[in-house]
Amino acid sequence: MGKVIIFSAPSGAGKSTIVNYLLEKGLGLEFSISATCRAPRGKEIHGKEYYFFTADEFRKRIENKEFLEWEEVYPGCYYGTLLSEIDRIWAKGHTVLFDVDVVGGLNIKKKFGDNALSIFIQPPSVEVLRQRLTGRGTDAPEKIEQRLAKAEYEMTFADKFDTIIVNDKLEEAFREAEKKVRDFLK
Numbered sequence: 001m002g003k004v005i006i007f008s009a010p011s012g013a014g015k016s017t018i019v020n021y022l023l024e025k026g027l028g029l030e031f032s033i034s035a036t037c038r039a040p041r042g043k044e045i046h047g048k049e050y051y052f053f054t055a056d057e058f059r060k061r062i063e064n065k066e067f068l069e070w071e072e073v074y075p076g077c078y079y080g081t082l083l084s085e086i087d088r089i090w091a092k093g094h095t096v097l098f099d100v101d102v103v104g105g106l107n108i109k110k111k112f113g114d115n116a117l118s119i120f121i122q123p124p125s126v127e128v129l130r131q132r133l134t135g136r137g138t139d140a141p142e143k144i145e146q147r148l149a150k151a152e153y154e155m156t157f158a159d160k161f162d163t164i165i166v167n168d169k170l171e172e173a174f175r176e177a178e179k180k181v182r183d184f185l186k
């Protein structure tokens with residue numbers, strides 16, 4: 001079994017920003033491309049940020065037991081990790097890097113135990129989260145409200161993770177994340 005590193009956080013906390021930073025550090029990490037049935041955002045493309053499936057196709061793959069885990073993250077909107085992703089990445093001798101929701105993150109940690117490092121990215125406050133989601137400019141106001149409503153609930157799970165990084169000053173969060181990852185991979 002190879003290693004896995006899990007990043008979870010409320011949407012807008014800065015997970016993708018930190019994950020993308022780490023992926024460029026030459027640490028042997030590879031992003032686990034999740035499947036989703038939400039529509040692509042901005043310049044996202046199938047097979048890079050996500051595998052974009054229709055809800056029907058997604059449900060068919062659930063029936064075929066193709067997922068390590070899946071969640072209905074928002075009503076009618078599934079997200080999940082395909083088992084084939086883990087095989088693909090481990091076959092290259094790389095460490096799998098997950099960007100998943102909080103429940104998915106805890107489920108994955110349970111499956112991989114000591115071979116997994118679970119990291120919770122915490123925003124300094126819900127107000128800052130609102131500013132970041134608004135500033136990102138990728139979600140309609142009602143989608144932002146939906147994400148914020150979920151964020152308060154998700155933050156109650158923070159202490160169930162192996163470690164927490166508060167993403168206030170981005171440079172500090174980068175440094176802290178890189179150190180934790182390097183220590184885990186030693």
Ligand code: ADP
Nearest residue numbers: 011012013014015016017132136167168169170
């Ligand atoms: P997530 O992947 O958790 O949904 P993103 O990485 O997309 O979040 O970050 C949400 C927005 O906040 C982006 O516009 C990003 O540039 C910005 N952001 C991330 N971290 C910080 C930070 N420490 N300070 C200010 N803005 C940040």
Ligand code: 5GP
Nearest residue numbers: 011034035071073079080081099100101104
């Ligand atoms: P977004 O729509 O902002 O890309 O993602 C919404 C939420 O779904 C985020 O919290 C993200 O981490 C989560 N997510 C993305 N992929 C997966 C996955 O494979 N499984 C689970 N459980 N959540 C995921």
